Amino acid sequence: MKLSPSLPIEKENTSLDPTDWASARCMAHQMLDSSLDYIQYVRDRPVWRAVPYDVRAVIEDEPIPKQGQPLATVCHDVINYVMPYARGNAHPRFWGWVSGEGTLGGIIGDMVSATLNVNACASTHSAAFVERTIIDWMRNLFNFPEESTGGLLVSGTSIATVISIATARQRVLVNVREDGLVNGQQLVAYVSTESHGCVVKAMELLGLGSKAVHLVPVDENFSIKIAELKTAIKDDRDKGLVPFCIVGNAGTVNTGAFDDLLELSKIARAENLWFHVDGAFGSFVILDPQRSHLVTGIDQADSLAFDFHKWLHCPYDVGCVLVRDSSLLHSTFSTNQGCLERTERGCSLDDRWFYHLGPELSRSFRALKVWFTLKEHGTVKLGQKIAENCEQAQYLVSLLEKYKNIIRIVYPVSLNIVNFRFEPEEFDKDDHELLESFNDELVVDIQMSGIALPSSSRIQNRRHIRIAIVSHRSTHEDFDIFMETLMKLYRSRVDAVVMARNGYD
Amino acid sequence: MKLSPSLPIEKENTSLDPTDWASARCMAHQMLDSSLDYIQYVRDRPVWRAVPYDVRAVIEDEPIPKQGQPLATVCHDVINYVMPYARGNAHPRFWGWVSGEGTLGGIIGDMVSATLNVNACASTHSAAFVERTIIDWMRNLFNFPEESTGGLLVSGTSIATVISIATARQRVLVNVREDGLVNGQQLVAYVSTESHGCVVKAMELLGLGSKAVHLVPVDENFSIKIAELKTAIKDDRDKGLVPFCIVGNAGTVNTGAFDDLLELSKIARAENLWFHVDGAFGSFVILDPQRSHLVTGIDQADSLAFDFHKWLHCPYDVGCVLVRDSSLLHSTFSTNQGCLERTERGCSLDDRWFYHLGPELSRSFRALKVWFTLKEHGTVKLGQKIAENCEQAQYLVSLLEKYKNIIRIVYPVSLNIVNFRFEPEEFDKDDHELLESFNDELVVDIQMSGIALPSSSRIQNRRHIRIAIVSHRSTHEDFDIFMETLMKLYRSRVDAVVMARNGYD
Incomplete structure (x- = not known):
C-alpha cells in the first residue's frame, strides 16, 4: 500500500499545535495565573474537600472523546473539576503522611521540562x-x-x-x-x-x-x-x-x-x-x-x-x-x-x-525542578526550613502537653513528627475498641473540617493521630489554629459518645 | 530539646514562596512565553545541537549552591544553558528512536500538575x-x-x-x-x-x-x-x-x-x-x-x-x-x-x-496531561495523525527508491519506520567494515547538521539508518528537506572516502 505524495490528506495536514497562537497563548497565561493563584492564596482554601458527586460524575461519565474540544473548554474543566479537589498537600496545614508542598520554581521547572519534552x-x-x-x-x-x-x-x-x-x-x-x-x-x-x-x-x-x-x-x-x-x-x-x-x-x-x-x-x-x-x-x-x-x-x-x-x-x-x-x-x-x-x-x-x-x-x-530548587533557595535556607519544622513539632508538643489528662503523646519526638491519641476521662481505659475508633474518627473529623489534615499511625499496636510537618509555609499560628479545631472536635465527639451511651443506659 | 514558641527564628520565618509576588508572577509569565516560543518557533531551530563546552562547564562546575539566587537569575540559566540544548524531539524532523513531540496542552497539564503537587x-x-x-x-x-x-x-x-x-x-x-x-x-x-x-x-x-x-x-x-x-x-x-x-x-x-x-x-x-x-x-x-x-x-x-x-x-x-x-x-x-x-x-x-x-x-x-490531550484533540484526530505518519513513511520510501542503485531499503515498510542503508557503487560490496562505518558516520553527519535527526538500527546484522516518524508536526516538505541534506552529506562523505583511498594508493 503506497500512497502518492499528492494525496488530499497531506493538503489538510494540520499539527496538534494551535491554529490561533495568539488566543492559545492567552489561554495558557490564564492557566498560569490560575496556578499561581492556587499557591499564593492556598491559605484561603480548605486543606482538603471531598469531590462532590456531581463533579465526580462529570469526570467519570464522560466517554473517551472522539472529537476534540476547544482549548478553553478543556481548561475550564481543569479549573472547575480538577483544581479545587486536589490532595491538599500544598496547604500549610497539610500534615498527613510525608508530603512536600511544592514551590513556584518547581512549577516553572516542570513547565519548561514539559516544553523541552x-x-x-x-x-x-x-x-x-x-x-x-x-x-x-x-x-x-x-x-x-x-x-x-x-x-x-x-x-x-x-x-x-x-x-x-x-x-x-x-x-x-x-x-x-x-x-x-x-x-x-x-x-x-x-x-x-x-x-x-x-x-x-x-x-x-x-x-x-x-x-x-x-x-x-x-x-x-x-x-x-x-x-x-x-x-x-x-x-x-x-x-x-x-x-x-x-x-x-x-x-x-x-x-x-x-x-x-x-x-x-x-x-x-x-x-x-x-x-x-x-x-x-x-x-x-x-x-x-x-x-x-x-x-x-x-x-x-x-x-x-x-x-x-x-x-x-x-x-x-x-x-x-x-x-x-x-x-x-x-x-x-x-x-x-x-x-x-x-x-x-x-x-x-x-x-x-x-x-x-x-x-x-x-x-x-526530573532533574530540572531539583536544579531550580537548589539554585533558587540554596542549601542553607532549605536546611533552616527543616530546622523550623522540627521546632514546630516541639511547639505542637508544648500545646498538646497542656492536656496531659486526656492526650497521650508518643515520646521521643525527635524530629518533625508528633503522634498522640486521646484517652478521654469519660471512657473506660480498658475499652480498647472504643478508644481506637474514637481516635480514628477524630482524625477523619479534622480532615473533613478542612482546617488541617493529619493522618493516623499504628504505634505499639495503638491508633494515633499523626502530624508530620514537611511544610515551608506552616507557622506557629497554624498550630494554634489546629489546636483550637482539634479540641472543639474532640469535645463534640466525646459529648456525642457520652450522650449516645446515656441514651442507651 | 524543646524550644519556646517565642524564639526569634519564628519571627523571621519566611516560606519558600516569593516575597514579591508581583515580580515573581511576571517572571513566571516570561518563562511561559519562552516555553511557548520554543514550540511555536521550533522549526526555526536546529533539531539538535551539541552543548558547547563553556555551557557544559557552567552547568558542571557550579558547586551545590549554599545561598539562594534570585528567581530571575535561575530563569536566566534555564533559558541560556538548558533550553537551547535539549534532546530535540519537539522538532518536526526529529525521527530518532520513537519519541513524541509534546503539545501546548501537555505543557498546561504538567504546569497544573506541578501546582497541585x-x-x-x-x-x-x-x-x-x-x-x-x-x-x-x-x-x-x-x-x-x-x-x-x-x-x-x-x-x-x-x-x-x-x-x-x-x-x-x-x-x-x-x-x-x-x-x-x-x-x-x-x-x-x-x-x-x-x-x-x-x-x-x-x-x-x-x-x-x-x-x-x-x-x-x-x-x-x-x-x-x-x-x-x-x-x-x-x-x-x-x-x-x-x-x-x-x-x-x-x-x-x-x-x-x-x-x-x-x-x-x-x-x-x-x-x-x-x-x-x-x-x-x-x-x-x-x-x-x-x-x-x-x-x-x-x-x-x-x-x-x-x-x-x-x-x-x-x-x-x-x-x-x-x-x-x-x-x-x-x-x-x-x-x-x-x-x-x-x-x-x-x-x-x-x-x-x-x-x-x-x-x-x-x-x-501523570493522568492530567493524558486527560488534557484526549479531550483537546479527540481520538479521531489523534488517529489521523498516526495515519499521516504511516503515509509519510511511504512517501519517504518513494523518495529513497529513486536511488535504488545505492540505497537498500528494508522491506516491508508496514508502519511509520523506514530503515535503509547506503551501499555506494564506489565501494567494494564485500567490505563489510567500510559499509558499516560509512552508514554509522552518515547518521552522525545528519545529526550534526541540525537539519534532521535519524537514529540507527541493526537489522539482519547490518547497520541501517532508521527514520521513525512519530510527529504531529512533520509535513511532506520535511522529507524533501531531509532527502536533499541526506544526499549532499552522502556525496561529500563518499568523496572523502574515495579521496582518502586515492591518496593512499
Whole structure:
C-alpha cells in the first residue's frame, strides 16, 4: 500500500499545535495565573474537600472523546473539576503522611521540562548534564566518593529501593541477571520493625521474597537494636542462610527515628554485607547543622534512597538513588540494545546512559525542578526550613502537653513528627475498641473540617493521630489554629459518645 | 530539646514562596512565553545541537549552591544553558528512536500538575478520578472488560512490562511474594528476536533471569514464527521447564512489525500461559481505521503495556499498563502499611489505591496531561495523525527508491519506520567494515547538521539508518528537506572516502 505524495490528506495536514497562537497563548497565561493563584492564596482554601458527586460524575461519565474540544473548554474543566479537589498537600496545614508542598520554581521547572519534552534515558543534551550535576551535588552533600554516574533520579524512594536492593543482589549473585534466582542461595536482608513497607515490597518484586526480610526489634527510641541485629545475622548464618544486606533508617515514617547508621555500617563491613540507607525524608537533616549528627555514618552507605519531593519541596515526583560503587550499579542494569548504541560523535556520544543505571527507558527531565530548587533557595535556607519544622513539632508538643489528662503523646519526638491519641476521662481505659475508633474518627473529623489534615499511625499496636510537618509555609499560628479545631472536635465527639451511651443506659 | 514558641527564628520565618509576588508572577509569565516560543518557533531551530563546552562547564562546575539566587537569575540559566540544548524531539524532523513531540496542552497539564503537587498514590481527590477515567477509557478502547482499577499510569513501557511480567509470575507462583523464587520452578517466557530489550530487563529484575527468555525467530515480515513458538513451548515442557508467558509485539522498535496477536492469544489460552502485549507505540494504530486490523487480538491480552508520550504526544513521561484480571494485579502489589489504612470517611475512603497496583508509592499526577490531550484533540484526530505518519513513511520510501542503485531499503515498510542503508557503487560490496562505518558516520553527519535527526538500527546484522516518524508536526516538505541534506552529506562523505583511498594508493 503506497500512497502518492499528492494525496488530499497531506493538503489538510494540520499539527496538534494551535491554529490561533495568539488566543492559545492567552489561554495558557490564564492557566498560569490560575496556578499561581492556587499557591499564593492556598491559605484561603480548605486543606482538603471531598469531590462532590456531581463533579465526580462529570469526570467519570464522560466517554473517551472522539472529537476534540476547544482549548478553553478543556481548561475550564481543569479549573472547575480538577483544581479545587486536589490532595491538599500544598496547604500549610497539610500534615498527613510525608508530603512536600511544592514551590513556584518547581512549577516553572516542570513547565519548561514539559516544553523541552526530553526523554532523559540517553543521548547528549543539557538534561543529561543537569541530572549528572544533581548526582554530583548529592554525592558531595552525603560525602560519597565523586562519581557522576553513581546515581539516578527516579520517581521516589520506592523505586530507589528496588534499584538499591537489586544492586545489592547483583553484588552477591554475580550471575543473577542471566541465571535468575531458582536454585540459588537463600539471601536474607535485615531491617527494623519500624522500616517502611517499600523494603519488603522491593524484596518481593526482586523475587527474594518477604520471608527473606528479617525484622529486628527497636529500642525505646524506635531505633534498631544493634545487639539483636548481630544475633540475627549469626543465627541465620548458622541456619545456612546467606545474609546480604542491612537497611538502616534515616527518619522512619512513623516517628522520624534514626538508626545508628555508623554502627550499622561497621557491622555491614565486618559481615561483608551491603549497607542500604532509607533516607526518604530524614536524610536531608544533613542540611541542618543542629541535627546533621543524626545521619552520622550515612557517608558509609553502599546505597542511599531519598526524595526531593518531600523535605526539599520539589513537585511530585522526584526521588534519588546513590550507589557508592557506580560500576556495580552499571553492571546491574546496563544493556545493549541495537537501536541505542553509543557513537563517537553526534547526539549519542555519551556512555553510561541513564537507562544503564536503572529499570526505566522512558524518563522525564526530573532533574530540572531539583536544579531550580537548589539554585533558587540554596542549601542553607532549605536546611533552616527543616530546622523550623522540627521546632514546630516541639511547639505542637508544648500545646498538646497542656492536656496531659486526656492526650497521650508518643515520646521521643525527635524530629518533625508528633503522634498522640486521646484517652478521654469519660471512657473506660480498658475499652480498647472504643478508644481506637474514637481516635480514628477524630482524625477523619479534622480532615473533613478542612482546617488541617493529619493522618493516623499504628504505634505499639495503638491508633494515633499523626502530624508530620514537611511544610515551608506552616507557622506557629497554624498550630494554634489546629489546636483550637482539634479540641472543639474532640469535645463534640466525646459529648456525642457520652450522650449516645446515656441514651442507651 | 524543646524550644519556646517565642524564639526569634519564628519571627523571621519566611516560606519558600516569593516575597514579591508581583515580580515573581511576571517572571513566571516570561518563562511561559519562552516555553511557548520554543514550540511555536521550533522549526526555526536546529533539531539538535551539541552543548558547547563553556555551557557544559557552567552547568558542571557550579558547586551545590549554599545561598539562594534570585528567581530571575535561575530563569536566566534555564533559558541560556538548558533550553537551547535539549534532546530535540519537539522538532518536526526529529525521527530518532520513537519519541513524541509534546503539545501546548501537555505543557498546561504538567504546569497544573506541578501546582497541585499531588502524590497520586492513594487518597480521595480529583487526580484519582481522572486517572481511573483514563484507565476506563483505555480498557474501553482496547476492548478489555470494564474495570477502572485494572491498570495504572507509569513512567513508560519498561515499568509497565515489569508490572505485567510480575503479575504473570504471581499467577503461576501464588506464594512468590512470601517465598521468593529460590527452590521454585524454572519459568520460561517466549518473545520474538525482534522484541524490545525491556522484556529481558524485566525478567532479570524479577529474578527470573535472561536465560528464562526463549527467543523465537521471525519471518520475512519480522513477525514471530508461530510454528517455531509452538515447538519451543513443547520442547521446554519436555525438558521439565515451566512455560508461563508469551509476549506479542504490536509494533517492534526496529521495523514497526506486528506479531499475529490473535494467534498468539489462542496459543496462550490453549497452553494456559499469560499473554502480554508490548504495544509501546504500535498499540495506538487502533485509532486508525485503516490499520486497526494490525492489532486484532489485542483485546485478548492478559496484560498490555504502552506509552502516551510516543504516538499520543503527551510530554514525557507517561505510559500505561492494563491487566485483564484486576484482582491479580491487586494481589501482586497490594500491601498493608500502618500509615495508609483505609477509612470509611474523609480523605482515605477509597480502596484499591494506586500503590496497591504497582511498585511506586510516590506518583505524580501523570493522568492530567493524558486527560488534557484526549479531550483537546479527540481520538479521531489523534488517529489521523498516526495515519499521516504511516503515509509519510511511504512517501519517504518513494523518495529513497529513486536511488535504488545505492540505497537498500528494508522491506516491508508496514508502519511509520523506514530503515535503509547506503551501499555506494564506489565501494567494494564485500567490505563489510567500510559499509558499516560509512552508514554509522552518515547518521552522525545528519545529526550534526541540525537539519534532521535519524537514529540507527541493526537489522539482519547490518547497520541501517532508521527514520521513525512519530510527529504531529512533520509535513511532506520535511522529507524533501531531509532527502536533499541526506544526499549532499552522502556525496561529500563518499568523496572523502574515495579521496582518502586515492591518496593512499
